[in-house]
Structure formats: C-alpha cells, structure tokens
Amino acid sequence: MEIGKLQRRYLDFTSTLFHEGFLDNQFTQLQQLQDESSPEFVLEVVTLFFEDSEKLLDELSRTLDQQAVDFKKVDAHVHQLKGSSASIGAQRVKNVCVAFRNFCEEMNQEGCLRCLRQVRNEYFLVKNKLETLFALEQQIVAAGGSVPMMW
Amino acid sequence: MAALAISSCGRRALLVDDNVINRMVVRKLMEEQGIALEEAENGKKAVELVKEGRVFDLILMDREMLVMDGPQATKQLRSLGVTTPIVALSADAMQSDKDSFLQAGADDFVEKPLSIDKFALVLTKYGLQDGQAADQ
Numbered sequence: 350m351e352i353g354k355l356q357r358r359y360l361d362f363t364s365t366l367f368h369e370g371f372l373d374n375q376f377t378q379l380q381q382l383q384d385e386s387s388p389e390f391v392l393e394v395v396t397l398f399f400e401d402s403e404k405l406l407d408e409l410s411r412t413l414d415q416q417a418v419d420f421k422k423v424d425a426h427v428h429q430l431k432g433s434s435a436s437i438g439a440q441r442v443k444n445v446c447v448a449f450r451n452f453c454e455e456m457n458q459e460g461c462l463r464c465l466r467q468v469r470n471e472y473f474l475v476k477n478k479l480e481t482l483f484a485l486e487q488q489i490v491a492a493g494g495s496v497p498m499m500w
Numbered sequence: 501m502a503a504l505a506i507s508s509c510g511r512r513a514l515l516v517d518d519n520v521i522n523r524m525v526v527r528k529l530m531e532e533q534g535i536a537l538e539e540a541e542n543g544k545k546a547v548e549l550v551k552e553g554r555v556f557d558l559i560l561m562d563r564e565m566l567v568m569d570g571p572q573a574t575k576q577l578r579s580l581g582v583t584t585p586i587v588a589l590s591a592d593a594m595q596s597d598k599d600s601f602l603q604a605g606a607d608d609f610v611e612k613p614l615s616i617d618k619f620a621l622v623l624t625k626y627g628l629q630d631g632q633a634a635d636q
Contacts, residue, residue, distance in 0.1 A: 394524055397520065
C-alpha cells in the first residue's frame, strides 16, 4: 500500500481511538516524549503496561475467587491498574478501575466480579487497538515513510 | 529500590512511587530536563535514602503506597529536618486527602498523571529549570 494511504489510515485509526474513548491525552504525552534518544519509548511503556496489567488481572481473578475475599488486596491491585492505565492514557480501563475501587470499599464481591469482567474486556480491547496501531506504524516505516503525529 | 540516572547539570530529584509505569514516564520527563533521578518504590525506602545521606533538590511523592504512604513518609522526612520541596502526586484525591498531605509537610499537590506541561510548571516553581540546586 502506498505511504500516503497508510499514513491516512494511521491518522484515521488514531483519531477513532481518541473519539471512542480508548485513549486520552496522556497517550499523546507519551508520543511527545518519544524522540531520537528513545525512538521506541511508547512501545516500551505500553509493552510494560501489557505485562503488568495481565499479571494484575490474574491476581485479581485469584483474589476474588477466594471464599473470604481480601478486599484490601483487591483494592491494592486495582489501584495499581488504575495508575498504570492512567499513565498510558488507557481511559476506558482507568474509568472501570474507578468504579471497581468503589465496590472494593463497599466490600461488594458481586460488584467487584462484574468490574473485573468489564476491566478485563476493556483491557483486551485497548490492547488489540494498540497492537493494531503499532503494526500500522511498522508498515509505514517499512514502506519508507514516517509516522504522522496528531498534534 | 533506587536507580540513579547520571546527569551533568547537578539537579537531583527523588521519585517515590510504587507504580512501575508511572516511574518509567517520570524518568523520561526527568531525562528530557537533564535531571538526575533516584527512585524509591515506597515511603519507607525514601526515608532510608535520606537517612543514608542522599540530598535532593525536589521530591515527587505519590500518595497511596504500601509499606509507607506519602503523607507518612513526608511527615518522617520533615521530622528528619529535610527542607527539600516535596510535591505530592495523586489521582482523584479528595480535598481531605490533599489537606492531610499538605498538613504532613508537602509543599504542593499535583494531579496524576504528570503531563509535560504540569511537570514544567513544577520545575519552574521550585527553581529546577536553571540548573541551580536548592539549599538543604
């Protein structure tokens, strides 16, 4: 595919991610921090987010599966996930974490389990979107073009 | 855990935050400004660093951390005689949380996540833009 078309597809896709609330301005901040000295900064941060989040989601499943749920432990994990998702601009994940913490405070296991399903769903959606975004970047670079920025 | 990034301009900061992603982003912000950064994953480690004799021009302190939280660590640092500016970091904090952090001895409160602009404002406010270290 021609570079111009790839770049337009990239911009359209990025625009959709923001418009649909998957990403917020914090993601743009990460892109602005990327430069020649750290050309893969966004990929590195997001990759770490993926690794960290999947560990947290597994821990949350385990902790909520107990007979006597340790809500403090659940809350600590959700707090971490909320912080990480906010740091990379994964807005929808972060928003579910806010609701999740409220259920932890109420010690509401059913509410927590519902939130776990939602946050897992939102996480894998944004993961899929970001992987697509990075694949588009690679295609543009492989075709000899530069990745256009939205700001 | 503490990691020191070498810088040639003499400014030194301490980031106290238990979130590995947050630390990565702030590390990059500091690198862009040429500020040497040490990191501590909780308040207790931060207090230990200071007791070991480390001196900083700025401390960024997260609010919620296991082992020792931001307000407790701030209180302890102030009781040790630390006069370094301490900027509290938190997301969605209630006014009462902000007040208790400031009462513990923090100089300022900034909402997370830290953006490039917010970070620049903090550096300007605490004199870290011109490469001169604050006195302790």
